[in-house]
Amino acid sequence: MFECQEISAEHKDLIHDVSYDYYGDRIATCSSDQYVKVWDRNEEGKWILSSCWKGHSASVWKVTWAHPEFGQVLATCSFDRTATVWEEIVGDTPGPGKSGQRHWMRRTNLVDSRTSVTDVKFGPKAQGLQLATCSAEGIIRIYEAPDVMNLSQWTLQHEVQCKLSLSCLTWNCSLSRAHPPMIAVGSDEPGSGGKVFIYEYSENSRKWIKLDTVSCITEPVHDIAFAPNLGRTFHILGVATNNVRIINLTPTDDEQSQQSGITKLDIQTVAQFDEHGSTVWRVCWNVNGSVLCSSGDDGCVRMFRIHSKTLWKQEGVLKGDGNQVPTAMEAAQSGPQHIPQGSPVGSIASQTARYIKLGSISQPSREPWY
C-alpha cells in the first residue's frame, strides 16, 4: 500500500522540476512562472515555504542541490539562456534560540550559452565543486568553483561541442575511485543517428573525451540519469525516449584502452518498457539505484525494480485521478483501513503532515524475486 501527503506548491503555472536536498528535508521547485521556491520540513513533518524568489526572466527548467558539504547551494537553468548558482545566507542571529533571516543570494550568473540552458547538474563531490550545463546549441559546459568557500567565482573549465541540440545531462556518481568522471547527455533533436553520448574526463589530456554514442537510441531523448553505483563494475543508465530504456555500461579492460588511458565501454540495453505509449518525459532513481521512476505521455508515473543485472520489472503505477478528490470528511474516515480495490481515496488539500492511503485499481501481484 502507498500513502500520500499533499503540499500546495503555490506556483502559478506547472512545475518543471522538484528537487530534494541530500537528506530529503528541503524541497526546491521551479516553474514556468519564473519563480524558484524552497520549502523546509519542520519537526512535525509539515512543509513550510521558506523562500520564494523570481530566479530568471523566463521558464526555469531545472533546479538542483549541491552536496551539503558546500553549504546550502542551488543551481537553476532557464530558457533565458543562463544558469545561476544560488547560496542561502543566514543573517545575524537576532537572539539565542532564534534563527536568523534567510535569503538566497545570486552567487553567479553563467551566461556563456547563446541558447536556452536545458539542464544543470552538480558533479560528484569527490571532484570538488563542479557544475555541468548543457544547452540547445549543443554544448556541454563544465564550470568549477576553485575556492569552494567563495561561490561567486566560477571558471569555465571545459566546453564540449556535441553538434546536436541537448536536452538533458547526468553525472555518473560512482563511489569508486577507479572510475574517472563521466557524463552522459541526451539530445531531443529529431532525425536519425544516436541520441545519447557518453563522455569521460581524461586525466592525461585534461579534456573531456567522447567515449561512445549509444547507437540503439535514435528517437529524441528527454531525460537521462545514471543510477547511484553500489560498487558495481558496470554503470546503469536510465533513458527517457520514446520508451524507458535501461542500459548497462561496462568498462572493458582490453590492451588498447589501457594504452590510451581511455575507457572502452560495452553498451548493452537490458530493459525496454513501452507502457508509456509514446513519449517518456522524465526518469529518476531512488537513493540506492534499485528502482527507476519514469513519467510520460500516458499521464502515469511508473516504477521499475531491478531483479538481477539484466532483469528489470515494472512494480507499480501512479495515475492522476481528479474525479475522486474526496471531501474532507471522507478523507478523515478513510483513516488506516485498507482501501478496497477500485475505490480511490485521497487527501484534503491542506498542508498537514498526514499521509492518506492511496486507492488502487487492478489486482496486486508483486513479482517474486527469483
Next chain:
Amino acid sequence: MENNAKTFLIPNDLCRRAGMGASWRPMNEIVVFPYEKRSVKQKDQPTSFASNAPVSIFHIRRSVILFHPILRKLVNESNGVFLTLQASFKTKPSDLKMEILSISRQYRSIIRACLENLQDEVGKPNITVAERSEMHNYITIFYSVECVWHLCEILFIDVIPGNIVLPHLLDWVRFHFPKHERNAAILLASNSEGLELEEEFWPTVFGNLLQGRIKVVRALLKQHSAANSPIFQLVQHLLKSMPTYNVMNNVSVSEFNLQWRHWVMDIQQQIDSKQFINNHNLNLLMRLLTGEEEAWAEIQSQCEAWYEFLAGWLCYSETTVKTFELGQYAKQSIKKMRMQNHLRHLDRVLLAAMEFDMLLVIKEVQEMTENGWFVSHFTDLLHHSGRLSSLEKEVEGFSADKLRESFILDYGTTLVGHKSLWQVGLSYLDHCPKDGLPTIQLLLPRISFDSEAKVHKLIREAISRGLKNVAQSICKVQGMRSLSRGRLGNALTWALKSQDGPFTSYLADKYLKQYISSGELNNTDLLDNLGSSMLASDRLIFLGKYNEFHKLYQEGEYKECGHLLIALMVSKIVPKFFWPVLLSEAIPLLESEEIVFSANDTFTVLHCLEEKEEIPELSDKISILRLAAARNLSRALMYEAQCENLV
C-alpha cells in the same frame, strides 16, 4: 507480466489533465507533481494550465506498519534474535540444527508477545475507532504470520522422528483454533451435570475430538446427564481404548496399524449393531472415529478452515501420516470443503508449505503486508538451516545467498529510512555480504541529523564500518552548518574532525579577521588546545601560534614572546592581510624596558617592514615602527657589544 503492476490513483485533477512528473525524495519517497513536457523550440509562454488554482506536490511513500510504535518491540527484539543467529552461524556453523529450532521458536514467541500486546491495546477503551480497526488489521497480519511460521517450523525446520507429523500438526491446529479448548474449560468449570443443555456442548465435543483431545472429550461426556447409561459407558470405554502412536515406545508402524484396525473394527461392529442409533451425536462421534466419509462430510461445516478439518481427519484415518504425504491430503481436504476456488492468501501459503514448495511459500509471504519482516527473517533462518541452498540444485538459476540478501537488504533499507530505527536497519545491512557495505555507504551519509548527539552516533557507525570518508563528510557538513549559524568555534572543531584543509584555513582566516576588526581572539580555549590537529593547514598553524604569542604576552613572558614573533615573521605562513597587525605587535616589544629583540631580530623586523611597505594599512605605523626599531637596535647593539667585551 507488465499488466500485473498495481495502479495507484493520485487524487488530483491537474495531475490527470496535464500529466505527471516524478522525483525521488531521500530515502524512500516518490514525489509526483503536475507536469507537462515543454521543449525549447516552443515559445516560452504560460501553459494552458497556468491559473491561480493551487499546484500541488504529492509525497508518496509505502505505508510501513513496522513504524507504528506498538510494533517497535517486535522490530527491536527480532533484531536481537537475528543478530544472535548471525553470530552463532559465524562461530559454529556445523552444529546449528538445535540452535535454528530454538531461534525459530524465539521469533515465534516474539510474534505471540506482539499479538498479546495488540490484543491488550484493542481492549483499551480510550482508542478511536480508526485506531482499533488498525490494531485489528495488525492482529490479522501477525496472526497469519505466526500461523505460517509455525507450520513451516514443523515442516522445514524441526526434526521429526520417523516423520510422524500428526502430533505436531494437532499442536499447531490447537493453537490456532483455541476456541474449543476454551469452551471446554468453561463448560467443565461450571461442574454441573446435564451439560448437554448448553448450546455449545456438542460443538465443543466435536471440536475437541477433531483436535485429538480424547481426554477432554471423555471429561465432557462424563458431564452428560446420561453419562451413566450403558451406551455412554460403552463410548467411554471405546474412547479410552483408542490406540495412540508414539515413536518412543517401540511399536512399529505396522503393529500400530494392526491395533488401530482392530479398534476401528470393534467400533464398526457396535455401530452396525445399531448401538448408538438413538443418539445422533454419539452415533456421529463413533462414525467419525471409524473414518467414515459421510460422517466427515457431515462434520466439515463445523470447521472454520480446511486445515482444521485436515488435522482431525488425519487424526482418525491416517494417524501415521508422513510429512511428505501432507500435500496430497491437504488438497483432498480442500476439495472436500469445496474451497478450491476461493482460497484466501493464507490458505494458499499453507497449502504451498504442505506441498513442500518452499519457493512458493517465500513468494507468497512477500505479500503479507508487514513490510518484509516475515520474509526476511524467515528466509534468513531457512538459509542458515541449509534448506534453501539444497534447492539450488533443483531450480535453475536460483541462488540462496542472493535471495536471502535481497530480502535483508530491502528490510534493512526500509528501516534505515526511519528516524529512530536507522541503527537497527544498519545491523541488517551489515549482514549482506555483497551489497551491504556499498548500500550503507550510500544511505548512511543521507541520514538527516539535527543534533550533535546524532552526528556523533552517525560518525561512530561510519567509523566502525571503516567508512572514514563518510565520517569526514558528515563532519564537514556539520562544520558548514555551524558556520552558517555563526558558531565559529563549533565550525572549527568539526572542520578539524573532517580533516578538510581548505575549510580549516577558511575558518582560521575568519578568526584572524575577527581579531583585526574587534581586537579580540574568540574561543581561545579551543585554540589553546589545538595540539597536533593544528597541522591541518598552514593558516591554522599560524592562528594557533599567534594565539600562543598572545598568551605569552599576557603572561609577561616578553622574551619568549619576542622569539615566537620573529619565528612567525620568517615562517612565510603569515596571511597578507595580517602583516599590519603582526608588525604592530612588535612595537611594544621593541619599546619594552628589558631588551627583547637582539640586533639580528631587529634586522628581521626591519627586513619584513621593508618588504611589506606598500600595504596601505601599514602606512601610518611605518614611521613609529622604524623609530622603535632604530631605538631597539641601538640598545641591542650596545648591550651585545658589552656582553662581548665581558667575554
